[in-house]
Amino acid sequence: MSAEWAGPVVLAEGLERSYEVGEEKVLALRGVSIRIERGDMTAIMGPSGSGKSTLMHLIGCLDSPTGGRILIDGVEAQDMSQTELARLRRERIGFVFQTFNLLPRLSILENAALPLRYAGVPNRLRLERAAAALEAVGLGDRTRHRPGQLSGGQRQRAAIARALINEPALILADEPTGALDQTTGRAILDLFRDINERGTTIVMVTHDPAVAASCRSTIRLRDGLIEEAGPTAFFEATAEGDSE
Amino acid sequence: MINENIRTAFQSFAGNKLRTLLSMVGIVIGVASVVAITAYGASASESIKRQIAKSGLETIMVMMGRDAGGESLRLFKEELAPELEEIEGVLQAMPVNQRSVTFRAGKQSATDTIVTALPGFVPLFDIEAAEGRFLSEADLTERSPVVVLGAELAATLFPSGGAVGSYLRVLGQNPQQLRIVGVLAKKSDAMGMNFDSTAFVPRTTYLTRIARPARPDRFIVRADGSKDPAATAKRIETFFFDLTGKSNAARVMSPSTVAETLSGVTDTLTTFLTGVAAISLVVGGIGIMNIMLVSVTERTREIGIRKAVGAPPRAILSQFLVEAVVLTGTGGLLGVAVGAGASYAAVKALSYPFVISPAACAVAWLVSAGTGIFFGLYPAARAARLDPVAALSYE
Numbered sequence: 001m002s003a004e005w006a007g008p009v010v011l012a013e014g015l016e017r018s019y020e021v022g023e024e025k026v027l028a029l030r031g032v033s034i035r036i037e038r039g040d041m042t043a044i045m046g047p048s049g050s051g052k053s054t055l056m057h058l059i060g061c062l063d064s065p066t067g068g069r070i071l072i073d074g075v076e077a078q079d080m081s082q083t084e085l086a087r088l089r090r091e092r093i094g095f096v097f098q099t100f101n102l103l104p105r106l107s108i109l110e111n112a113a114l115p116l117r118y119a120g121v122p123n124r125l126r127l128e129r130a131a132a133a134l135e136a137v138g139l140g141d142r143t144r145h146r147p148g149q150l151s152g153g154q155r156q157r158a159a160i161a162r163a164l165i166n167e168p169a170l171i172l173a174d175e176p177t178g179a180l181d182q183t184t185g186r187a188i189l190d191l192f193r194d195i196n197e198r199g200t201t202i203v204m205v206t207h208d209p210a211v212a213a214s215c216r217s218t219i220r221l222r223d224g225l226i227e228e229a230g231p232t233a234f235f236e237a238t239a240e241g242d243s244e
Numbered sequence: 245m246i247n248e249n250i251r252t253a254f255q256s257f258a259g260n261k262l263r264t265l266l267s268m269v270g271i272v273i274g275v276a277s278v279v280a281i282t283a284y285g286a287s288a289s290e291s292i293k294r295q296i297a298k299s300g301l302e303t304i305m306v307m308m309g310r311d312a313g314g315e316s317l318r319l320f321k322e323e324l325a326p327e328l329e330e331i332e333g334v335l336q337a338m339p340v341n342q343r344s345v346t347f348r349a350g351k352q353s354a355t356d357t358i359v360t361a362l363p364g365f366v367p368l369f370d371i372e373a374a375e376g377r378f379l380s381e382a383d384l385t386e387r388s389p390v391v392v393l394g395a396e397l398a399a400t401l402f403p404s405g406g407a408v409g410s411y412l413r414v415l416g417q418n419p420q421q422l423r424i425v426g427v428l429a430k431k432s433d434a435m436g437m438n439f440d441s442t443a444f445v446p447r448t449t450y451l452t453r454i455a456r457p458a459r460p461d462r463f464i465v466r467a468d469g470s471k472d473p474a475a476t477a478k479r480i481e482t483f484f485f486d487l488t489g490k491s492n493a494a495r496v497m498s499p500s501t502v503a504e505t506l507s508g509v510t511d512t513l514t515t516f517l518t519g520v521a522a523i524s525l526v527v528g529g530i531g532i533m534n535i536m537l538v539s540v541t542e543r544t545r546e547i548g549i550r551k552a553v554g555a556p557p558r559a560i561l562s563q564f565l566v567e568a569v570v571l572t573g574t575g576g577l578l579g580v581a582v583g584a585g586a587s588y589a590a591v592k593a594l595s596y597p598f599v600i601s602p603a604a605c606a607v608a609w610l611v612s613a614g615t616g617i618f619f620g621l622y623p624a625a626r627a628a629r630l631d632p633v634a635a636l637s638y639e
């Protein structure tokens with residue numbers, strides 16, 4: 001279990017996630033098996049409520065499945081404690097959210113450096129690395145700004161810098177362009193593609209067939225099950241059928 | 245990591261200055277009262293100690309008691325002195341009279357106390373002459389018309405100095421001229437006597453020239469310091485009880501009994517008020533807990549973000565715990581400052597020496613920090629236990 005693991009970055013078998021809502025049991029995922037290879041860029045699509053976010057949370061080790069197995073970068077995660085999951089998140093995973101989720105009182109430099117705090121990196125080194133990461137996403141001249149002083153696209157770039165700072169094996173993005181206008185969304189997508197081209201595996205949830213089109217493979221969910229999965233090229237004919 | 249958390253704590257306070265300040269008020273008051281009360285208590289007992297040190301443990305005052313109707317029991321007489329000196333532990337018993345008279349020197353006059361004195365006063369009251377000398381054995385045997393003035397009285401009668409060698413007149417039916425042979429150094433009260441505005445004359449001179457009191461007002465007893473003056477005081481009480489059969493025949497006051505009474509009162513007060521202060525610390529702690537719970541709820545999303553980027557539950561726990569402790573610790577520091585300032589003002593107003601125990605301040609501060617740990621633990625644990633997904637989607 002280490003960086004040398006050559007197998008798939010994500011391997012899930014029969015993943016289930018159910019929620020107790022009062023007396024009722026809601027099955028958000030009902031047996032999902034996926035395999036995401038290293039260096040891949042995968043889109044997760046599907047109608048609202050189909051289980052996309054739930055799946056992202058399981059892949060991202062923010063949540064544990066109620067059934068099935070999941071291996072992240074070769075590490076079995078389904079039975080881990082909160083502390084172990086936190087370690088997996090900070091060592092191997094970077095998150096990008098639709099609403100950015102930056103801490104409003106910190107500068108984007110401090111925001112980008114935040115994961116390193118929990119990795120035990122000394123403060124000075126953290127800020128140096130964060131500055132480099134911000135530079136890499138084109139925010140080298142904005143490091144002292146707070147999120148509130150930046151545009152949506154700039155905030156998402158800062159969030160991407162934060163996701164990259166740990167040099168994760170996997171970046172998870174849940175509708176990263178959902179809160180952005182089309183032009184800005186394209187630019188963010190280009191940034192993701194750059195990152196992917198440099199070797200980082202990316203999984204992103206999207207409603208936008210055009211976004212999905214730029215991913216190598218697509219997983220389509222419906223009612224907690226995989227409807228279809230495979231190279232995106234095979235999907236083009238049915239892509240516009242993604243209902244909201 | 246701790247440094248980091250302290251910095252984060254101050255960042256979060258900076259965004260909520262007023263609320264932070266208000267949430268500390270309880271702790272500030274609690275710690276301030278503990279510090280003020282203990283400092284006040286320590287200063288009061290130091291003042292008592294110094295008074296005892298000044299008048300010496302050997303001084304015992306014997307005042308005439310009063311009967312049930314408040315009438316003075318007229319049992320003192322000059323001849324009791326040698327009898328008192330028979331009592332074990334008594335070195336010397338000096339009958340003393342005093343009265344208020346008007347003095348005149350040139351154009352100046354003053355109404356103050358004149359006291360019959362003996363050379364035995366010197367060691368007993370630690371009397372020191374600033375100028376000239378105190379009364380001597382010879383003044384006594386020769387009934388010399390001399391007087392020694394307290395510092396303030398001398399200053400009133402001789403505003404431009406030069407008292408020693410000058411004369412003053414004691415007004416009355418039978419005015420007397422007395423030569424001033426000494427002026428005493430300034431000195432605070434001892435055993436209820438104000439030395440600074442008193443004139444001392446030889447007892448023999450007083451009795452022959454100034455007044456003819458029927459009996460002494462009191463006896464000032466010099467006790468043997470090595471023989472437990474408190475026990476000697478008890479024996480004097482017994483002596484008067486045996487003499488009269490009345491338990492209140494004489495009031496016997498020794499510095500140790502005075503000190504005991506006073507420090508007993510101070511101790512009780514200190515214990516009581518410390519209890520009150522402890523309660524206010526608990527109340528302050530609950531206030532902190534409340535504000536921390538609010539803070540955890542408000543910052544649910546922040547907690548979710550931190551968890552998402554890899555913060556383990558422990559890191560969240562320590563972040564919020566440190567925040568609570570920084571809050572109460574800062575409140576505690578403010579409290580120590582406020583308490584020290586308030587007690588300093590109070591003590592100086594009472595002209596006590598100011599004594600503050602650094603240990604007491606340290607303990608009060610540690611307790612305030614401990615309050616933060618105790619009352620911060622539950623909110624911090626709640627933050628640490630938050631489910632990352634739920635926290636991230638919290639609106």
Ligand SMILES: Nc1ncnc2c1ncn2[C@@H]1O[C@H](COP(=O)(O)OP(=O)(O)O)[C@@H](O)[C@H]1O
Pocket residue numbers: 019020021026027028046047048049050051052053054055
């Ligand atoms: N915490 C929860 N409690 C109960 N039901 C939930 C919870 N989270 C998600 N669900 C349910 O699980 C299903 C999938 O949700 P989600 O993964 O958010 O869908 P998507 O992201 O595809 O819109 C939905 O029916 C939703 O109502």
Ligand SMILES: [Mg+2]
Pocket residue numbers: 052053054
């Ligand atoms: Mg969703």
